[in-house]
Amino acid sequence: MDRLLQLNTIFISIIIEAIPFIVIGAFVSALIEVFVSENTLLRIMPKNRFLSVITASLIGVLFPGCECGIVPITARLVKKGMPLSSAISFMLSGPIINPIVLFATFIAFGESWTMVWYRAGLAIGVSVATGIVLSFVIKDNQLKINNDEHVHSHSHQNTKQKLISVITHTIDEFFNMGKFVVMGSLIASAMQVYVPTRILTTLGGTHVTAVLVMMALAFILSICSEADAFVASSFRNFSPQTSIVSFLVFGAMVDIKNLLMMFGSFKPKFVVLLVSLISSFVFIGSLLL
Secondary structure, eight states: HHHHHHHHHHHHHHHHHHHHHHHHHHHHHHHHHEEEHHHHHHSSSSSSSHHHHHHOOOOOHOOOGGGGGHHHHHHHHHHTTOOHHHHHHHHHHHHHHHHHHHHHHHHHHOOOHHHHHHHHEEEEEEEHHHHHHHHHHHHSOOOOOOGGOOOOOTSSSSSHHHHHHHHHHHHHHHHHHHHHHHHHHHHHHHHHHHHHHHHHHHHHHHHHHHHHHHHOOOOOOOTTTTEEEEEEEEGGSSOHHEEEHHHHHHHSSSSSHHHHOOOOBBBBHHHHHHHHHHHHHHHHHHHHO
């Protein structure tokens, strides 16, 4: 009974933490759908694949959100014509390099800039490397069939009609992504209750295993990137700094909640490839820090 109560408490806390960002993500996605045309995106993004990926990776600094709401925005950008590689780079870096997350990291680590630079630098490096690899190996948008519907033009609508369209798209996107957040939150809660973190932390005896353990822990805990720095700072006494960086970067790119959302928006084989690339680059990057 105690474990069930604990599971319920953790589940509700994750949901409460995630829902505001799902709403923001759905709203931004709706704004893109209604107000941003394909031609606008084509004018903004550089034609060169490398510059396009780098630009998209850095755009994330303008979006005050976390990984909970980034997937619907990414899917909408792909539908609008943004190259998949660039959209994914934005999806990976945005939840980490935005001002709110970086400021939270700064405060959590005793107002030190060191962890902020490590976290932002590794996030940009992983997002750019992943985007560049995808630009060579993936040729289509990889959206699931039910997400690959025709993008409607809203240019003929007046302001009132556009606002109604924004509200409608926001509601549709919220319920579409919300079910994955609920399922992911339930799984994450169960894993936190029935897989004690002390079992994982005791496995990190070497530098390599410490990084792997912290990446696994980030995935299991599925903490919003707005708050994960405060949890990560509690591991400083028994985990190397580089493994803590891997926790901060990997968890904001791949956790249980957004993994399910990715499976809901993109083809399964692509998601497996994407997670493999992210895991590899975060692991290698953390060891090189």
